[in-house]
Amino acid sequence: xxxxxxxxxxxxxxxxxxxxxxxxxxxxxxxxxxxxxxxxxxxxxxxxxxxxxxxxxxxxxxxxxxxxxxxxxxxxxxxxxxxxxxxxxxxxxxxxxxxxxxxxxxxxxxxxxxxxxxxxxxxxx
Amino acid sequence: xxxxxxxxxxxxxxxxxxxxxxxxxxxxxxxxxxxxxxxxxxxxxxxxxxxxxxxxxxxxxxxxxxxxxxxxxxxxxxxxxxxxxxxxxxxxxxxxxxxxxxxxxxxxxxxxxxxxxxxxxxxxxxxxxxxxxxxxxxxxxxxxxxxxxxxxxxxxxxxxxxxxxxxxxxxxxxxxxxxxxxxxxxxxxxxxxxxxxxxxxxxxxxxxxxxxxxxxxxxxxxxxxxxxxxxxxxxxxxxxxxxxxxxxxxxxxxxxxxxxxxxxxxxxxxxxxxxxxxxxxxxxxxxxxxxxxxxxxxxxxxxxxxxxxxxxxxxxxxxxxxxxxxxxxxxxxxxxxxxxxxxxxxxxxxxxxxxxxxxxxxxxxxxxxxxxxxxxxxxxxxxxxxxxxxxxxxxxxxxxxxxxxxxxxxxxxxxxxxxxxxxxxxxxxxxxxxxxxxxxxxxxxxxxxxxxxxxxxxxxxxxxxxxxxxxxxxxxxxxxxxxxxxxxxxxxxxxxxxxxxxxxxxxxxxxxxxxxxxxxxxxxxxxxxxxxxxxxxxxxxxxxxxxxxxxxxxxxxxxxxxxxxxxxxxxxxxxxxxxxxxxxxxxxxxxxxxxxxxx
Numbered sequence: 001x002x003x004x005x006x007x008x009x010x011x012x013x014x015x016x017x018x019x020x021x022x023x024x025x026x027x028x029x030x031x032x033x034x035x036x037x038x039x040x041x042x043x044x045x046x047x048x049x050x051x052x053x054x055x056x057x058x059x060x061x062x063x064x065x066x067x068x069x070x071x072x073x074x075x076x077x078x079x080x081x082x083x084x085x086x087x088x089x090x091x092x093x094x095x096x097x098x099x100x101x102x103x104x105x106x107x108x109x110x111x112x113x114x115x116x117x118x119x120x121x122x123x124x125x
Numbered sequence: 126x127x128x129x130x131x132x133x134x135x136x137x138x139x140x141x142x143x144x145x146x147x148x149x150x151x152x153x154x155x156x157x158x159x160x161x162x163x164x165x166x167x168x169x170x171x172x173x174x175x176x177x178x179x180x181x182x183x184x185x186x187x188x189x190x191x192x193x194x195x196x197x198x199x200x201x202x203x204x205x206x207x208x209x210x211x212x213x214x215x216x217x218x219x220x221x222x223x224x225x226x227x228x229x230x231x232x233x234x235x236x237x238x239x240x241x242x243x244x245x246x247x248x249x250x251x252x253x254x255x256x257x258x259x260x261x262x263x264x265x266x267x268x269x270x271x272x273x274x275x276x277x278x279x280x281x282x283x284x285x286x287x288x289x290x291x292x293x294x295x296x297x298x299x300x301x302x303x304x305x306x307x308x309x310x311x312x313x314x315x316x317x318x319x320x321x322x323x324x325x326x327x328x329x330x331x332x333x334x335x336x337x338x339x340x341x342x343x344x345x346x347x348x349x350x351x352x353x354x355x356x357x358x359x360x361x362x363x364x365x366x367x368x369x370x371x372x373x374x375x376x377x378x379x380x381x382x383x384x385x386x387x388x389x390x391x392x393x394x395x396x397x398x399x400x401x402x403x404x405x406x407x408x409x410x411x412x413x414x415x416x417x418x419x420x421x422x423x424x425x426x427x428x429x430x431x432x433x434x435x436x437x438x439x440x441x442x443x444x445x446x447x448x449x450x451x452x453x454x455x456x457x458x459x460x461x462x463x464x465x466x467x468x469x470x471x472x473x474x475x476x477x478x479x480x481x482x483x484x485x486x487x488x489x490x491x492x493x494x495x496x497x498x499x500x501x502x503x504x505x506x507x508x509x510x511x512x513x514x515x516x517x518x519x520x521x522x523x524x525x526x527x528x529x530x531x532x533x534x535x536x537x538x539x540x541x542x543x544x545x546x547x548x549x550x551x552x553x554x555x556x557x558x559x560x561x562x563x564x565x566x567x568x569x570x571x572x573x574x575x576x577x578x579x580x581x582x583x584x585x586x587x588x589x590x591x592x593x594x595x596x597x598x599x600x601x602x603x604x605x606x607x608x609x610x611x612x613x614x615x616x617x618x619x620x621x622x623x624x625x626x627x628x629x630x631x632x633x634x635x636x637x638x639x640x641x642x643x644x645x646x647x648x649x650x651x652x653x654x655x656x657x658x659x660x661x662x663x664x665x666x667x668x669x670x671x672x673x674x675x676x677x678x679x680x681x682x683x684x685x686x687x688x689x690x691x692x693x694x695x696x697x698x699x700x701x702x703x704x705x706x707x708x709x710x711x712x713x714x715x716x717x718x719x720x721x722x723x724x
Contacts, residue, residue: 012511012514012515014515014519014549014550015511015515016519017519017545018515018519018521018522019518022521022522024524024544025526025529025588026525042293056590056594057594058596059596060595083506083507083510083511086507101609104510104513104514105514105516105517105518106514106517108521108525125320
């Protein structure tokens with residue numbers, strides 16, 4: 001059992017729900033939200049350790065959400081979820097303060113490693 | 126816009142051409158007018174003739190530029206040269222007249238001096254002696270040619286003594302005018318007269334005062350007119366020229382060629398304004414010019430007249446003119462040859478440059494097409510990626526469940542649900558690939574009966590994500606009863622892709638894009654694409670259909686999208702027009718025929 005709280009923000013419901021369930025099966029305290037505008041209030045109330053964030057969502061710019069999270073609590077690490085080949089927005093995310101990015105479709109092993117690294121970084125602060 | 130113009134022309138020509146007329150001419154005219162609507166095609170259609178007329182224009186201009194100064198120089202120098210020759214001729218004539226006048230002056234002066242010498246060297250008595258006078262006369266006759274006789278006249282006008290061929294001793298001159306004149310003037314030269322001798326001659330006389338006696342004597346000599354005449358022949362005369370001497374009353378003193386013999390009246394008196402030598406040009410009634418010279422002879426009643434009708438100075442320019450003509454002709458031939466060669470080179474260079482430019486346009490068009498395929502591929506990859514990610518997670522979750530709980534039966538319902546989601550995602554992928562395949566197929570030109578509304582909806586699918594992410598409001602006002610049209614679906618989609626792509630680039634977040642379809646008239650339908658973007662300024666709107674014209678940032682647009690769309694619409698028999706207002710938005714209106722007409 002781990003005690004890492006993971007928040008998944010992605011408008012693709014089927015993707016986010018399945019991935020969050022897989023994380024829960026691996027004993028992470030994972031939750032998924034599907035609307036960009038719900039992201040900030042949820043982060044403020046739930047205070048996750050790691051946020052998995054899709055940058056391309058209708059209604060709100062992913063980078064804005066990232067900035068808001070970092071403003072609220074800089075210790076919350078954000079891993080960007082991005083489509084294949086869209087490294088440009090991922091780079092922008094890294095510059096804005098994201099911990100790392102991961103390409104969709106996601107390799108679960110790689111994702112776990114990145115979440116652990118992010119948590120480790122958070123703990124070391 | 127020129128598009129509408131070509132349309133108007135199209136209809137007008139349709140009105141004028143009857144069905145009996147050759148349809149191929151009909152088509153050619155229409156094609157030509159259609160081609161005029163686009164500058165690039167205009168260049169292609171007029172290509173060969175354009176270079177030809179350019180060549181002719183340059184040669185013509187070049188020829189004018191080089192030949193006009195040549196013509197001016199030649200003309201000016203011709204008249205200048207003629208004037209110089211004329212002046213020269215006049216100067217020479219003046220010089221000759223002056224020379225002759227001086228010779229005659231000198232001749233008279235010499236004779237008078239001789240007579241004065243005699244009157245001073247001899248006494249009155251000696252001179253009155255017939256023998257002495259004859260002796261003097263004989264000696265003088267040897268020295269002075271033309272001397273006819275000597276006479277000594279006393280103060281009463283009676284000839285005291287005489288030496289010569291006639292018997293004139295004792296003749297009374299007292300009532301003759303010259304006698305009265307010499308009393309006042311001391312020397313005298315007479316007009317030419319026949320006198321007693323019946324040959325033309327003239328007299329010169331000097332008076333000697335005899336103060337001791339309180340009286341005077343006159344020594345008078347007569348001289349043959351021939352002596353005088355020979356002086357006039359020193360002037361260089363040509364066939365039509367004349368030189369002679371007249372007296373103050375205009376009586377010829379020497380014979381002339383054209384104006385009568387000696388002692389006749391000179392019938393052509395000219396105004397003689399000066400007391401010295403003058404040469405003037407006088408225009409005659411028959412428009413020819415004569416050069417008229419006159420010179421007063423000193424100590425005499427004579428005037429030397431020169432009338433030159435020949436124009437030797439006009440003959441010399443003939444030679445000069447021929448040379449000038451030959452040189453001019455050679456210059457013109459060389460000038461035109463050089464001009465032709467230069468123009469040939471220049472126009473060939475321009476032609477080559479134009480061809481290279483056209484090739485470049487063709488290449489870039491091709492590149493742009495490839496780029497649009499690339500953009501499409503990227504979009505498609507993105508759209509496939511999302512369902513793939515879902516499949517990945519659903520399959521991963523199923524694997525996780527099996528690995529962790531191991532109980533398949535208990536999770537049967539959940540598995541079936543997950544599998545359905547996987548199928549859904551696969552369907553999503555299939556739709557995308559179908560769309561792509563359909564689009565690829567439509568890259569080739571193919572006319573078919575199509576539903577314009579469906580075509581637009583399919584195009585909009587490509588922009589769904591972008592419109593969503595950028596919060597753009599999309600309004601589709603597609604008319605349900607829109608007739609199906611004959612056109613090329615793929616080509617139309619490319620046009621709409623280009624225009625809508627521009628609209629999306631133009632609007633801010635939250636902006637509006639409205640796509641509507643309408644029936645324009647019995648033969649045409651129209652699609653309007655309206656955006657509430659930044660609009661296009663007036664000075665730019667006229668260029669937007671030109672190839673390579675772009676207002677987008679560097680690297681964002683090729684400037685070919687609308688140009689290509691324009692070309693495609695031409696081929697499909699329709700038009701694209703644009704209206705725009707800065708900061709309000711832009712409306713692109715695509716009009717296309719319901720029935721596709723070939724050519």
